[in-house]
Amino acid sequence: MKGIRQLAEHLDISIGTVSRALNGKPDVNEETRKRVLEAAESLGYVANQSGRALRKGTTGVIGFMMQTGSEITGQGDTFFMSVFDGVQTVFARHKLDLVALLCSSQEDPNDYLKRVVARGFADGIILSATRRHDARFELLAKRKIPFITLGRSLTDVGQPWLDLDFEGMAEASIDRLVARGHKHIAVTRPHDDMNLGYVFEDQCRATLARHGLNLDARHVFRSTPNEAGGYQIARELSALETRPTAIVLINEAITVGLYRGLVEAGIKPGRDLAIIGRQSPHSQFLSPRLTSFSLSLRDLGIALAESLLATMPAFAEIYRERSARCLWPMDLVPGESD
Amino acid sequence: MKGIRQLAEHLDISIGTVSRALNGKPDVNEETRKRVLEAAESLGYVANQSGRALRKGTTGVIGFMMQTGSEITGQGDTFFMSVFDGVQTVFARHKLDLVALLCSSQEDPNDYLKRVVARGFADGIILSATRRHDARFELLAKRKIPFITLGRSLTDVGQPWLDLDFEGMAEASIDRLVARGHKHIAVTRPHDDMNLGYVFEDQCRATLARHGLNLDARHVFRSTPNEAGGYQIARELSALETRPTAIVLINEAITVGLYRGLVEAGIKPGRDLAIIGRQSPHSQFLSPRLTSFSLSLRDLGIALAESLLATMPAFAEIYRERSARCLWPMDLVPGESD
Known part of the structure; x- marks a missing residue:
């Protein structure tokens, strides 16, 4: 990548003249312009946007x-x-x-x-x-x-x-599950301090409270937001003495791992555990199809x-x-x- | 975002003095330096790398x-x-x-x-x-x-x-499937002109030929590299008169869709159709687990x-x-x- 300085040195012309030739300014004779453009082509000259960025104050x-x-x-x-x-x-x-x-x-x-x-x-x-x-x-x-x-x-x-709208998702999920008779509903959240985890858990708890239900601390599952995290949640859930009958997944990337972990533990998704999650490229291709929240x-x-x-x-x-x-x-x- | 020019104007000092103050050069008196640094802080001054990029000829x-x-x-x-x-x-x-x-x-x-x-x-x-x-x-x-x-x-x-090494993957997959008795082996490739599709199909064909087998043109499935593409392949495959008994997937993002499509068509992955693919975050969590090629x-x-x-x-x-x-x-x- 050659800049204007190298181009000028190569041609032994001033930088100002090279610049005017490259930018199509009128005060350059035709022969010089032609020499500059040919050299620019053969040397691989690249207009340095840094210079333009400096002048214009924007980078685009x-x-x-x-x-x-x-x-x-x-x-x-x-x-x-x-x-x-x-x-x-x-x-x-x-x-x-x-x-x-x-x-x-x-x-x-x-x-x-x-x-x-x-x-x-x-x-x-x-x-x-x-x-x-x-x-x-x-x-x-x-x-x-x-x-x-x-x-x-x-x-x-x-x-x-x-x-x-994680609040809306939390509320609609809990309302739907409670209406279907669930009283022990679990939720998931990220393992780290992503803000959405707090928003989601808080709203799930508030909605459960509105129905006179509690969010059991053992039913809040933290995991990495990937398949391994979903698999780990399934293992933890299956090991509980009092298992939830439903779970709401805040993250979409844990679903395949969760399904696999549940099946291995003899818990059939959709039959033994109701699951609501987020739409992903897989969610409609899983068996059973994931009930999920979608957005464009x-x-x-x-x-x-x-x-x-x-x-x-x-x-x-x-x-x-x-x-x-x-x-x-x-x-x-x-x-x-x- | 303020540059050095605005900073100099605001302070009514020359750009050169502001620059020397900001860069810790010795020839600036302490009071001026303090004024410059305070103004830089309060105005939100950002050192413009474009200038440095111009001087150094690199951007980092x-x-x-x-x-x-x-x-x-x-x-x-x-x-x-x-x-x-x-x-x-x-x-x-x-x-x-x-x-x-x-x-x-x-x-x-x-x-x-x-x-x-x-x-x-x-x-x-x-x-x-x-x-x-x-x-x-x-x-x-x-x-x-x-x-x-x-x-x-x-x-x-x-x-x-x-x-x-798509050639190596093609060869090892075909050898493995032929050794297990498969004679009608299908392959997938991208819908567009990605180079890897050509490399993979060619090597699959060559390896089949080494075993005295053909790659049936109807057994080469093109699809978009996503779950919907995998689902579509399953539909096409299930509609064939002469179905393949095995398939090699060049792409990892189609697997969940393919599994679902096969199950819907009454074709059980691993039992009715042998599948070899590429490792993805899901491949080890699918049922059955995907036999797959992995890399770091x-x-x-x-x-x-x-x-x-x-x-x-x-x-x-x-x-x-x-x-x-x-x-x-x-x-x-x-x-x-x-």
Whole structure:
């Protein structure tokens, strides 16, 4: 990758002349322009956007921060790929590009974000995997970088957010199971301090209380958000003296592991244990089909992108009707598992 | 996000003095330095890396290009998330950051890559989802941007590559199934022109021929690399007059859909149809457990990163023993499905 300086040295012409030739300015003679363009082609010249970024103060890039590793955020697989597609639909209108900022499992997310901010290549940032307390919000607010969070937190710097309606899911799930006669209902939550775990467990408990029922502490299962976590929950559940008769899964990536673990323990999903979960690429292909909460991930991505742009001066006017904070509803798709 | 210019204007000091204060240079008096640092803090000053990138000619960022959308490349995201973790282990040694360059399903990958290159924010690029013919290779070679491909192609510009050993997988699968008495063996491949589909089908055919067997054209199933694709294969397979007795799946994301479709058609996986596939987070939790080919995705990511760095002058010496092209072996993990 050659820059303008190397190109100028190679041609033995001033940088200014090379720049004017490359940018089609009129005050360059035709022969020089031709020599410059040919050399640019053969040397593999790349216009350095860093220079443009410096002048314009923008990069045209929006970053989506997510964590990598085998114990990923629990949204699994195709969740992010589908959300990204919606985000990109919006960004494409404005010639903005989305890049995923990948924070390694080995690194502290706050340190990582500090470095990303210092690199200065994103005009705005989308944060995912929000924690109960999340210092990243304060960092971005302090640096005055436009951002939105996919998920809430007790940390609140007034930023826009969009979150799945876990309260609505908790309430509808518990109501449905209680109406079907269940009194011992279990819930799952992530092993770490993701904010959604608190929101979900609290609302399940409140809804059970409304029906005069308790959430037994032994019926709150914490696990990593992956198949191994689901399998482990099945083992723990099967070993209990007082087993729940139903369970609500906050995470979609644990389902196949949970099914397998239950079957091995002689507990048939849907018959011996009612299960309500979240839709995933598998949920409709499992036997029995998972009764699950679904949402359009692409539409969620669109809303996320528009709400972020609404906070950026260059785009605010276009998206001023987009609300800054939004609980995203999920729909119950009845299956065979409850 | 404020830059150094705004900071200088706010303080009514020269940019040069502000820069020296921020960078801890000695020729700034203590009071000025204090004023500058306080203003930087309160205004949310961000050191603009674009300026540094211009001076140094590097950005410290490596891009990993991948496609988004619901019909993703077939590797699913846990594949990439685990590979990324390995890649980052290597990059962390050199203070390089990995970002995922997300090409929307709506956009031509070549056009997308051209724009990314023009933005100039990556020092090197990793390409995935390589096609039978892939113009991206030529684009990057021409621009002299260091890159490696995860996957091969008929297009070859001499770049380094790393690919899964699909030939080895095809050969071992067919040998194993033939040894178990199967004569009618089906294979799957992606619906599009991913290079791996050609490599895999060709090697399956060659290995069958070695055993004096044919690959029936009706036993080559093309599908999207997702659960819906697997379900569709099961429907097509069950409708055949002459059904295969075994199938080899090149893709891991189709398995749950395939299992469900087979069960609905009264075909029991492992009993009525032998299945060999690729390991995924689910494969060991399916009933019956999938006999599958596994690999360490993290180690794959480490090799990918080191091979890329071996082509970049700043790091070449450190990684000169890393081979530029490598077929990555996969191990057969026996399950209950064949």
